[in-house]
Amino acid sequence: MIKIGxxxxxxxxxxxxxxxxxxxxxxxxxxxxxIEFKKILVRNIGKYNRCKNLLTINKEDIFxxxxxxxxxxxxxxxxxxxxxxxxxxxxxxxxxxxxxxxISKYLERLILTSKKSKASLKFEGAVGGAIPxxxxxxxxxxxxxxxxxxxxxxxxxxxxLSQIENGLSFxxxxxxxxxxxYAEADPSADIDGIDTMRKINITSxxxxxxxxxxxxxETIGIRKINEDRIKDALKSGKTIKLIGYGDxxxxxxxxxxxxxxxxxxxxxxxxxxxxxxxxxxxGEIVIKGMGAxxxxxxxxxxxxxxxxxxx
Amino acid sequence: MIKIGxxxxxxxxxxxxxxxxxxxxxxxxxxxxxIEFKKILVRNIGKYNRCKNLLTINKEDIFxxxxxxxxxxxxxxxxxxxxxxxxxxxxxxxxxxxxxxxISKYLERLILTSKKSKASLKFEGAVGGAIPxxxxxxxxxxxxxxxxxxxxxxxxxxxxLSQIENGLSFxxxxxxxxxxxYAEADPSADIDGIDTMRKINITSxxxxxxxxxxxxxETIGIRKINEDRIKDALKSGKTIKLIGYGDxxxxxxxxxxxxxxxxxxxxxxxxxxxxxxxxxxxGEIVIKGMGAxxxxxxxxxxxxxxxxxxx
Numbered sequence: 326m327i328k329i330g331x332x333x334x335x336x337x338x339x340x341x342x343x344x345x346x347x348x349x350x351x352x353x354x355x356x357x358x359x360i361e362f363k364k365i366l367v368r369n370i371g372k373y374n375r376c377k378n379l380l381t382i383n384k385e386d387i388f389x390x391x392x393x394x395x396x397x398x399x400x401x402x403x404x405x406x407x408x409x410x411x412x413x414x415x416x417x418x419x420x421x422x423x424x425x426x427x428i429s430k431y432l433e434r435l436i437l438t439s440k441k442s443k444a445s446l447k448f449e450g451a452v453g454g455a456i457p458x459x460x461x462x463x464x465x466x467x468x469x470x471x472x473x474x475x476x477x478x479x480x481x482x483x484x485x486l487s488q489i490e491n492g493l494s495f496x497x498x499x500x501x502x503x504x505x506x507y508a509e510a511d512p513s514a515d516i517d518g519i520d521t522m523r524k525i526n527i528t529s530x531x532x533x534x535x536x537x538x539x540x541x542x543e544t545i546g547i548r549k550i551n552e553d554r555i556k557d558a559l560k561s562g563k564t565i566k567l568i569g570y571g572d573x574x575x576x577x578x579x580x581x582x583x584x585x586x587x588x589x590x591x592x593x594x595x596x597x598x599x600x601x602x603x604x605x606x607x608g609e610i611v612i613k614g615m616g617a618x619x620x621x622x623x624x625x626x627x628x629x630x631x632x633x634x635x636x
Numbered sequence: 637m638i639k640i641g642x643x644x645x646x647x648x649x650x651x652x653x654x655x656x657x658x659x660x661x662x663x664x665x666x667x668x669x670x671i672e673f674k675k676i677l678v679r680n681i682g683k684y685n686r687c688k689n690l691l692t693i694n695k696e697d698i699f700x701x702x703x704x705x706x707x708x709x710x711x712x713x714x715x716x717x718x719x720x721x722x723x724x725x726x727x728x729x730x731x732x733x734x735x736x737x738x739i740s741k742y743l744e745r746l747i748l749t750s751k752k753s754k755a756s757l758k759f760e761g762a763v764g765g766a767i768p769x770x771x772x773x774x775x776x777x778x779x780x781x782x783x784x785x786x787x788x789x790x791x792x793x794x795x796x797l798s799q800i801e802n803g804l805s806f807x808x809x810x811x812x813x814x815x816x817x818y819a820e821a822d823p824s825a826d827i828d829g830i831d832t833m834r835k836i837n838i839t840s841x842x843x844x845x846x847x848x849x850x851x852x853x854e855t856i857g858i859r860k861i862n863e864d865r866i867k868d869a870l871k872s873g874k875t876i877k878l879i880g881y882g883d884x885x886x887x888x889x890x891x892x893x894x895x896x897x898x899x900x901x902x903x904x905x906x907x908x909x910x911x912x913x914x915x916x917x918x919g920e921i922v923i924k925g926m927g928a929x930x931x932x933x934x935x936x937x938x939x940x941x942x943x944x945x946x947x
Contacts, residue, residue, distance in 0.1 A: 607766035
């Protein structure tokens with residue numbers, strides 16, 4: 326029996342709960358096991374109208390429950406949860422996370438711990454929302470590997486940049502992004518490139534078997550972008566996108582770059598993300614989809630669950 | 637130990653042999669097993685300058701060798717190999733194939749046999765060349781499934797259609813495709829839509845848990861395409877592509893359709909293929925890459941091997 330401790334009950338974690346309930350029959354068939362939600366960690370119990378008997382505000386209720394064999398984490402927390410998650414992995418508890426901040430920062434520790442204990446650690450949702458990026462990496466590596474990877478991985482930056490193309494100033498575009506719910510009250514993770522840095526960090530680490538330090542990844546966001554540069558690009562059929570880059574020589578960076586407007590990365594709109602793997606033996610492989618969204622990211626959590634328990 | 641009987645030693649099968657040798661260390665680590673090529677079935681031993689001691693022209697040398705536990709098939713044969721492969725699956729021998737003609741025609745029989753005997757049957761290379769299409773299907777299904785799927789899956793048709801856009805007649809474009817090696821001497825599988833039909837048949841069967849009869853799939857190729865229709869489309873920013881379509885209501889067809897020139901399917905060039913999954917919960921997921929080519933398709937054979945033996 327898969328007994329889940331769910332960390333968080335916001336859009337992503339809540340959607341994961343829904344997806345499991347809606348597809349319980351198929352999932353129990355694929356995994357060959359019953360699935361039970363044992364407890365759900367939240368900050369404020371009063372906020373939720375369902376699953377009342379599962380909710381707790383004490384993380385010990387989950388991390389000290391020895392029946393829980395799978396932790397699914399989709400919170401915005403970083404340092405407070407890293408050590409308990411590491412301890413859980415040590416005990417052989419499987420972990421699925423959609424939390425890029427936590428995974429990017431603690432990647433090396435968590436991966437080494439999970440390798441030692443043979444607990445599974447999966448975090449597809451932390452990189453591509455709904456896009457199956459990480460699950461394709463092992464195979465890409467085994468058949469000769471990847472030379473370099475380039476991704477457009479931040480929907481908020483996409484939105485703002487295309488509004489500037491439409492004639493808005495950066496400030497106006499950011500305001501509009503906030504109004505439309507694309508940008509958060511504090512948009513720095515998006516517009517300063519931090520979000521993209523985390524995603525390309527995680528992807529490159531797995532692809533190239535090398536751990537990077539976040540603070541050593543050159544990260545230039547779009548906050549100070551020159552609006553004229555965007556308009557000039559447009560005139561020659563180009564477009565500026567915030568890209569994350571990694572290669573097998575260990576080069577890794579995040580910065581706005583000029584792309585052909587009608588290339589696959591250049592033509593992405595709004596919440597669309599895409600990543601291009603330049604492989605040794607299989608040409609370019611491109612995967613594109615919705616990079617964020619509650620149900621979309623929850624879909625990746627379900628994918629991870631199948632990866633761990635499937636067959 | 638994985639003991640392989642390789643059927644065929646042309647571009648794809650030969651590249652599979654090379655990829656395994658080049659990446660033997662990694663593959664043996666991932667599978668936890670030694671890998672050995674036991675025998676290779678060819679039509680004409682004199683054609684090959686290597687692996688002389690492995691080559692045979694008698695299929696019994698492979699199908700009656702009880703040590704062989706994995707058959708990797710990349711021939712152009714259909715009816716002659718279907719029954720021996722089915723018998724092998726019955727005995728528990730795992731099978732990987734890149735042969736779309738064989739898989740599409742015998743899909744139901746082979747899948748039901750493999751389910752009964754619990755032998756693995758994989759055929760990623762039969763659909764997308766290097767593109768990981770089938771390997772993503774199980775997860776898509778488990779998290780709510782797919783409403784419909786649309787693919788541009790035939791590079792030869794892509795090439796010919798874009799040459800017509802450039803002003804050539806259909807006949808001239810086909811001639812050029814033959815000259816450049818994109819089309820075979822007998823190009824009917826490509827230009828009559830058969831190749832696309834096989835690929836969408838295999839994909840839709842797995843996606844929607846329903847077996848189609850090849851002859852019942854409405855299949856219109858590009859042989860009789862109206863050149864003016866292509867030019868008219870072009871004028872309004874559109875382009876004609878040969879698409880394969882399948883949906884969860886059991887609708888399935890192949891025909892030339894008008895697409896936006898700058899959409900992801902509309903902008904494909906030459907050997908590029910792509911497929912769009914319209915999912916219930918994860919938005920649209922697009923996977924794009926090289927749909928053919930020896931090493932590219934061989935890469936998918938290696939992926940399948942990892943899927944079977946990995947972890």
